[in-house]
Each structure stands twice: as structure tokens, then as C-alpha cells.
Amino acid sequence: MSVETGTDSTTDPTAVNDETATAASASNVGSAPSSVTMTKALNQALRDSLAADDTVLIFGEDVGRLGGVFRVTEGLRAEFGSNRVWDSPLAESGIIGTAIGMAMNGMRPVVEMQFDAYAYPAFEQIVSHVAKMRNRTKGKVSLPITIRIPYAGDIGGVEHHSDSSEAYWTSTPGLTVVTPSNPADAYSLLRESIASDDPVVFMEPKPRYWMKETLSLPVTTAAMDRAQVLREGTDVTLLAYGPTVRTALDSAEAGAEHGLSVEVIDLRTLSPFDDETVSASVRKTSRAAVIHEAAQFGGYGAEVAARLTERNFTHLSAPILRIAGFDVPYPSPKMEEYYLPTVERVLDALESWDWEL
């Protein structure tokens, strides 16, 4: 798997749409390896899921004719027809609520929340019904719904377009929460999420939509409840997911220049948490830090730090650190560079440990 981390297209969403359009029109199913963006990988995963299973339906805001504001559903309505892929009225609770009814009637809906913060109107339907239906019907009714949510910042988005909402979903029993960090995983994890009988909140890291990778589709990566060691190291474990995986990999590279051997783990699935893989790494390195964009207080990193400490305390040489967003609302485009966890902030955090211990 070769990951091109250097692309600068993330800073210019307008340039990117052209790029995505080109990628989407070049059908390369099962073909020789080629350069694939995350958007294209997601698009192909949706296409292949629609083709594989008649009960898969896609609907949401602008997902039909336009192909979604990020073009993830591009071309699908034309290919599968408006009975399979269509534009719904503009109401997020309505989208999730009707998806529930469809799932009760044997369908496998894949719905899009246009932007992270615009999933909030659907909060009640997701938390009170999607997450609980299986339990309150003693397993008689399962809701195989995939809720796609583009999230995270670093795309120059105006307010409400850059939230990281994962902690709301991960703290809700009944939901599976998945977030890929690269095109291959985007394809494989989305296919697996759609096939899952549990409802999945599938969080797509917007700043990585235009990341390219050379691969041939279809591709199957590790199973969705497994974290993955992306880079081996012996001194410290960096835990990251979605948009911060690249930050972690870049930090590992920079750390190596300072003589630090950094292990990087991509969590991939936030709920369930892969205790086995992560604890094994932490026991080996004895130090860990978790990186995310969402605010630190009560964030996902708090759970990670707490459970790793509970399970591995005697193996630790230092407190587990959270390198997260500040406890402020996600800032404006001009301020976001000061908010987002950077390589420098990661290295500073690692330096803050007493390395004599």
C-alpha cells in the first residue's frame, strides 16, 4: 500500500472537484493498479454495494443528480436509477427516520449527512432509535443502516463545516463507528459497513477526500473492528484515526530525525475499540499519545487514555497524552491552523515526557 501523503490539493477544494470528476469517470473495477482518491474509492464501494445487493439504497441531500457536494455518489443515480439513488427532501431527521422504516422493511439504506454539523438534527433518531432498535426488540429487528458523515476541518470551511462529532456517536451503545484514513480502507471499510447488520456511523475525513493512493479496486483490507499498525516503532505509540493519521505518520518521520522510534496505529474503527492491538503496542513501547481534531475535554482521546491506563498501567513509563483540538468551538478558516494538532504539537508533547523513566 503506497500512500502519497504529500498532495496539497486538500487546501483547494475547488481544484479537487475536477480531479474527483476525472477519477469517477475512469471506471477501473478490478483493473491494474492506478491512482485512486478516497472519494473515488468511496464512490466505487457504493457502486459495488449497489450492484451486489438489490436492497442497498442511497438517498440524502443532493446525492442524486449532483452526486453529493463532495461527489462521493457521483454517477450512481444515472447508473442505478432513481429508485435506488435519489435526492431526498432536505431534513436530516427525516432522512434517518425514513431510513429506519426502510431498514425495518428489509432494505439496507446508505444515507449521507451533508456535513458533520448537519447530522445534529438527526441526533434523536440516531441515538434513540438507530442505536437501540435491535436491543429493544430482543434482536428481532436489526437496522443495517450506514450513515455517512463527512467530518473534520482543514479544508477552509466556514463555521459548522468542520466539526468532529465522533464522541457523540462513540458514547452511544448500539452504534458502530468507523473512520478510514486512506483510499484502500475507505473502499473496504465502506463495503463492510454496508454489509453489516449493525448500524454504522461511517465518518469520512473531508481533508483526506483528495488523498491519492495507487491501488486496484476492489480491495479488501483488515476487518473493520481491527486497528492497524501502519509504522512500527519501539519508543512511543501514536494513536490516530481519520484525518490525524497523516499527522501521526508525519510526526513519526520527524521523530525519527530526532532519534525517536515511533509506532503509528490507525484505529480505523472507533467503536468497538481494538484493545488487543493497541494494548500490545503500548506494552511494547510503554508510552502512548492519541491525536484527534475534536476538542480534548470529554473527547474520544479521554476514553482511549483511560482504558489503556486501566489495562496497561504497570507497563507504562508516562501518562498517556491527548493531543487534541483546544476546548473551543471549531475555529474559522483563518484560525484553524492554530487549532489543529500539528506535527510540532505532537513532537512538543512527546518531548514533555520525562524520557529518563
Add this chain to the structure above:
Amino acid sequence: MTIDVPTTGRSLPQLQPISFIGADGRLTDTPTEGLRIPSDRTLTGLYRQMVLVRRFEAQVTHLTRQGRLATYPSAAGQEAAEVGATTALAPGDWLFPTYRDSAALLTRGVPVPEILAAFRGDWHCGFDPHEYHISPAATPLATQTLHATGFAMAAKLKGTDAATLTFLGDGASSEGDAHEALNFASVWQTPTVFVLQNNQYAISTPLREQTNATMLADRAAGYGMPGLRVDGNDVAAVFAAVTAALERGRNGDGPTLIEALTYRMESHTNSDDPTKYRDAEEVEHWKQFDPIDRLEKYLRQTGALDDAGVDEIAEAAETLAASVRDAMNTEAEIDPRELFAHVYARPRTALAEQQQVLEAELAAAGHA
């Protein structure tokens, strides 16, 4: 510049609620928008079911006061809306009820212990939704209206002729989900019937503080669907209106909003104190519109019902009440381990670990 002006398609419901049988038990001369009164045979069946439902509600309310149930929202007074609407469903149709609608579950044949499971404090809905074609009763207000819409959309896509019916209250009609469901259903032309039971109150809040609309059925026009306002205490009107609306849906003509005017005779739940927000005269006033009394008078006039018939039905109601008492005297078996059994389809290690914690606690406490 010219603007296209629509020429057709919009009409408001008639102001006078549709009613066949008036409070005095006589046929009314209210216009009924082309609906026809159900046969005496059908009405006798509806009468019987309403009597059963009333006895059921009274018995459960009584047992709740005795502490046998954690809470119970009774639909006493609303029997016509509950029974009339539910009886109109075909077996393949799906019902999406609220906490208020145990009467509808009873009418569709859900066994008593299963209807009351959640109100007794169990963690699940009690019955298998696929067996009875009924969704678990929703407590988050108006959320179920979207489920009914989505289910009907899937039926339409699959080409089956299942329609859906959902109940909602006057209070719930203010929720965003109610608006979204009516809109989605109309845009998608789903076979969905929305039965809005306007029982005048949302807990303590009266209708006039819930809406400034002339009537709730008027909203249908704004969604581009037919709206009807029926006398919700006239089971003949409810049954006829819902039957026609289901038929419309099945014919591909989309959803219908039916506002059933009725009154909640009991408190909101057993823990409510209605004296704080309504007076006894108001309750007395509504007694004269009782759904069962009027139908009994009517059916006696037509000869479909006599003393013997009434007695036989009353006896059946007593048998039902006895079975409710029996059911509530039996302690439901619970297994604490089941806390973990149905949360996910795919087993989770972390949950298995937590289950072990509980197992150890149970063992220490001497449970098997």
C-alpha cells in the same frame, strides 16, 4: 416576467368534522366527503372491540395504581380512534404506534403480557414486530411517523401492497419529525396514513397553546396531501376515513392526514395530576360525546344489538380483564445477562468482559 400560477390540487378540509353517528346515537346530516357508513356487521365488531378496549384500559390503570405497572398512559375516551383506525388495516399493513396506543396493539391481537412488558419495566418492547406487523411503540414524540413513511417507501419500491398507519398526538404534531414525515410522505407519495389523535392536551398543555392553526388537519394542504377532520369519537367516521385513506395509498395516490377529534378522559399517565390544568366540568362535558354509548344506542335502533348481545360483550370484557389481572400477577422472568445479548449483531469483546463482571456479581450475590 410571469409566474406560473397553479390551477389545481389544493383544498382545505371541511370545517365540520366528518361524522355519521352523532352523540345522540342518531345519524347526522354532516357532509362526509363521499365516505359511506360501515355496515351494521362491521359496526357491531367495532362496538365489541371498543368495549374490550375500555375494560382493558380501566383494568390496567387500576393495576398501575396498585403498583403492578411502572407507568401507564390510558386511551380511555379515545376508543373509537384507536379501534376504528386499527381495524381498517389489512393484515399485511404495518402499524407505527406511540405509548398511548396499547388499545391498538390489543386490537391487532398482541397478547396482553407482551403489550404491557415495557410498562411493567422490562427493557424490551415485548412483542416481535414482524409477527404482528407493529413497530415497537415510540415514546420520543413523532419519531415513529418517519419510520412509517420509510417503511411505506420501501413497500412502494419493492412493489408490495403494504400500507402503513401511524398515530400521533396533538402535542407531537408540533415536533419537527411530524412535519418532516408529512412532507417526505407526500413528496414520495408513500402509502401512509397519519392518524392525529387530537385529544386536546399534551400532558397539561392545551391545544390552543400548541397551535394557532384553525385546525390541525389544515396542515395537510401545505404538504400537498388530503387532510380530513373526523369526529374521533365516532368509530364509523374513523373507520370509513382510514379505510378510504389506506385504499388511496395502496392505489398509489399517496398519504393522508386524518385529524381525529377526541378527548383523553384519564390523566396523562398515572403520575399526572389533571386537576392542575383542567376542571371536572370539562371532563363531564366530553362524557356526552362518549364513543361507546352512542354506538350502542345506534345499533340498538338498527336492531343489530340487543340486551343479550350487550351482555355477552360485557362478559367477554370481564374475561379479558381477568386475563389482564392474571398476566400481571405472574412475575415476568428476567435474566440480567440479557442486558448484553441484543445490543449488537456482531459480538464485542468489551461487552463480553462486562458481562463477566456482572456474572461475578450475580454469583457473589447467590444468583444462579
